[in-house]
Amino acid sequence: MLVVDYGAQYAQLIARRVREANVYSEIVPHTASVSDMLAKDPAAIILSGGPSSVYEEGAPSTDPALFEAGVPVLGICYGFQSMARALGGRVAQTGTREYGGTTVRVQSAGGLLGGSPSQQTVWMSHGDSVQAAPEGFEVLATSEGSPVAAFEDRERRLFGMQWHPEVKHSVLGQEALERFLYDGAGLAPDWTPGNVVAEQVAAIRAQVGTDRVICALSGGVDSSVAAALVQKAVGDQLTCVFVDHGLLRAGEAEQVEKDFVAATGVNLKVVDAADRFLRALAGVTDPETKRKIIGREFIRVFEQAAREVVEEAGESSAEVRYLVQGTLYPDVVESGGGEGAANIKSHHNVGGLPEDLQFELVEPLRTLFKDEVRAVGLELGVPEAIVWRQPFPGPGLGIRIIGEVTAERLEILRAADAVAREELTAAGLDRDIWQCPVVLLADVRSVGVQGDGRTYGHPVVLRPVSSEDAMTADWSRLPYDVLARISNRITNTVPEINRVVLDVTSKPPGTIEWE
Ligand code: XMP
Numbered sequence: 001m002l003v004v005d006y007g008a009q010y011a012q013l014i015a016r017r018v019r020e021a022n023v024y025s026e027i028v029p030h031t032a033s034v035s036d037m038l039a040k041d042p043a044a045i046i047l048s049g050g051p052s053s054v055y056e057e058g059a060p061s062t063d064p065a066l067f068e069a070g071v072p073v074l075g076i077c078y079g080f081q082s083m084a085r086a087l088g089g090r091v092a093q094t095g096t097r098e099y100g101g102t103t104v105r106v107q108s109a110g111g112l113l114g115g116s117p118s119q120q121t122v123w124m125s126h127g128d129s130v131q132a133a134p135e136g137f138e139v140l141a142t143s144e145g146s147p148v149a150a151f152e153d154r155e156r157r158l159f160g161m162q163w164h165p166e167v168k169h170s171v172l173g174q175e176a177l178e179r180f181l182y183d184g185a186g187l188a189p190d191w192t193p194g195n196v197v198a199e200q201v202a203a204i205r206a207q208v209g210t211d212r213v214i215c216a217l218s219g220g221v222d223s224s225v226a227a228a229l230v231q232k233a234v235g236d237q238l239t240c241v242f243v244d245h246g247l248l249r250a251g252e253a254e255q256v257e258k259d260f261v262a263a264t265g266v267n268l269k270v271v272d273a274a275d276r277f278l279r280a281l282a283g284v285t286d287p288e289t290k291r292k293i294i295g296r297e298f299i300r301v302f303e304q305a306a307r308e309v310v311e312e313a314g315e316s317s318a319e320v321r322y323l324v325q326g327t328l329y330p331d332v333v334e335s336g337g338g339e340g341a342a343n344i345k346s347h348h349n350v351g352g353l354p355e356d357l358q359f360e361l362v363e364p365l366r367t368l369f370k371d372e373v374r375a376v377g378l379e380l381g382v383p384e385a386i387v388w389r390q391p392f393p394g395p396g397l398g399i400r401i402i403g404e405v406t407a408e409r410l411e412i413l414r415a416a417d418a419v420a421r422e423e424l425t426a427a428g429l430d431r432d433i434w435q436c437p438v439v440l441l442a443d444v445r446s447v448g449v450q451g452d453g454r455t456y457g458h459p460v461v462l463r464p465v466s467s468e469d470a471m472t473a474d475w476s477r478l479p480y481d482v483l484a485r486i487s488n489r490i491t492n493t494v495p496e497i498n499r500v501v502l503d504v505t506s507k508p509p510g511t512i513e514w515e
Contacts, residue, residue: 001025001187002042004032006050006060006078012471014048014076014166014177016369021178022189026367030060037066044072044185047079049164053128054081054091062086067158072185074177075160077126083160084148087134094131096145098124098162101169104143110152111183112159112176113140122163122170129162152184159184193379196372197229200364204233207362208322212313214306215240215324216298217268218394219256222326222365224386225377229364230324231266232380238324239267241305243298246274246410247396250418263383269309273301281398281405285443287515290405294395299323303358323359327366328373330471369469390435391470399515403442413440415494416460423486424464424478433476436464439503439514448498450491457498460490464502465512473507 001023005011011027018025028037030050037045045066052059062082067073075083081091102124106113122143130148133139141150143162150161159180165173181187215227217240230238240261244253253270261268280293306320365373370391377387393399397417401409417438424436439461448455462483467473487500503510 001181001185002037002040002045003027004030004037004045004047004062004079006030006048006082007052010076010164010166011048012469014046016469017166017174017177018046018181019191019369019372020174021181022191023181023187024191024367030062034063034065034069038069038071042071043187044074044181046180047073047075047083049077049079049125052078053093054078054085055093055128067156070157072157072180073159074180074184075158076166077124077162077164080160080162081126081128081130083158084130084134084151087137087158089130089134089137089148090132091128092131093128094145096129097127098129098143098145099126100124102143102145102163104141104146104149104163106141106150108138108140110138110140111154112150112152112161112179114179114183116172116175120172122161122165122173123167124163126162130160157184193372193375196368196376197232197379200229201233204230204362204364207360208234208237211237211322212306212309212315212320213238213322213324213362214302214309214320216302216326217242217256217260218326218392219252219260219386219389220326220392221370221377221382221387221389222328222373222391223324224260224326224382225373225380226324226326226363226365227260227266228264228377228380228382230362231264236267239269239309241302241309242268242270243301243305244270244272244274245277245294245297245301245396245398246407247277247294247398247405249392249397249421250414252392259383259385263381263386269305271301271305273297276301277398278405278407283404285404287399290398290515291395294398298394299357299359306359321360322362324362324364326373327361327363329365329367329369330469332366371469388431390430390433392435393513399513400437400439401442402439402444402514409440409442412458412494412496413438413460416440416490416497419489419493420462420486423482423489427479427482429478429482432466433478434465434467434470434473435512436462436476437513439463440497446499448491450498455498457496459499459501460497461501461503461514462486463512463514465507467507467512470512473512475502475504475506 003015015025064086085091106118129146133148133151137151137153139148143149146162152159165176217223374387398405420438441459464476465473466476
């Protein structure tokens with residue numbers, strides 16, 4: 001299923017809701033040509049909402065050829081209006097904006113609204129509205145501000161609605177989406193974790209054949225699930241490499257051995273590269289430069305490890321061609337790899353890779369969101385302690401020290417971070433929050449007082465966030481007593497820190513990590 005993005009934040013949400021209906025979905029920008037879209041052989045297409053008015057100069061339009069291809073299409077909000085216009089219907093500015101919860105009257109259930117009550121609350125956000133449906137379309141629903149609030153041409157399998165079915169406030173939104181997918185487009189709900197595993201195992205076998213593979217294992221859920229998938233596909237051809245880049249949190253390396261290796265029996269090689277990373281990062285303060293350096297050093301260490309894996313196996317002539325990474329869909333989109341997306345930051349494993357990469361990448365999770373990766377992990381039998389681990393970025397504490405990264409600063413941050421994690425776990429909050437980065441403002445100092453003496457220490461920032469997929473996030477409203485305990489313990493046990501502050505910014509505008 002393709003979601004055509006007309007520039008709204010809703011396209012991601014639509015793609016997720018479609019996947020929740022067990023149908024695989026991908027996003028393409030509205031600037032893609034019809035032939036490019038059709039080249040992907042979609043079983044159905046959804047046109048998303050968008051911020052424009054169809055009458056604005058330069059507003060995205062929809063090529064009528066899209067509707068001639070025999071592929072079922074659902075237009076939503078702007079996509080609905082654009083579809084109406086392209087097919088000869090009439091769209092106008094009525095001056096009546098509908099925003100938020102709105103009542104629609106269903107006058108004919110048709111295929112799209114079958115089984116729906118005659119009145120229902122939906123979530124609207126529009127200024128223009130469809131005044132007359134194109135020829136051949138039946139009007140299904142109306143509202144105060146939308147004479148045509150939903151329509152369909154069952155024969156041509158073209159459907160549209162003014163409201164946003166992907167938003168939870170549209171009470172029967174998911175039902176309407178599913179009716180489009182299952183009844184309108186005739187799709188089967190067969191995109192399940194079990195099928196993802198089977199599909200990816202086959203794809204990995206086809207890609208790597210009998211060659212050796214190494215996997216960048218961080219101990220986080222993404223790389224662990226990627227490794228488990230590859231192990232299922234090619235067994236002992238896989239060696240996992242755990243790079244201790246010195247930017248890890250307390251206890252991290254031990255946890256990988258204890259949880260993952262014990263559960264899966266995967267081949268593991270641990271590389272201590274802390275000095276090398278610290279040397280490469282010396283004097284660097286710019287976030288993107290740090291990310292690029294860490295990405296580059298990662299790969300160089302892997303190249304070395306790959307040579308050793310071959311040597312240790314006594315296969316002097318062979319080489320490792322494949323590198324497994326736990327790259328996720330949001331990493332790809334945020335690194336500008338999703339077509340039409342802006343580069344927000346170079347995730348170390350996507351935009352941060354060196355140009356002369358020696359490996360071919362194996363990225364079996366590249367199209368998945370985090371919750372889907374967790375479902376695949378459980379399906380594969382990856383231990384729950386790993387599946388439910390909170391995300392930790394590949395560049396580690398290197399991007400949580402604002403300023404130059406040094407061994408001393410890492411020690412300080414590690415100590416503060418350990419306190420925060422212990423207290424959050426003790427309060428039973430681990431599953432309620434997405435993650436809680438602790439950020440050291442290493443170049444900032446402030447005056448404090450402790451034991452009758454003046455201190456001139458550094459602040460740390462707590463950044464607890466709630467999120468569904470890290471694309472958007474809100475700051476978590478942690479209980480005050482938990483915050484107080486974290487603050488007290490950090491300032492009492494980490495001498496260099498005399499202030500603990502709380503980040504209360506959602507994403508957007510702030511990203512989750514500070515760098
Ligand atoms: P941002 O800061 O972009 O983070 O809002 C979104 C999520 O991604 C994690 N993150 C990374 N993960 N390599 C990773 O593996 C990276 O370079 C990276 N940068 C950010 C971050 O912790 C959050 O969960």
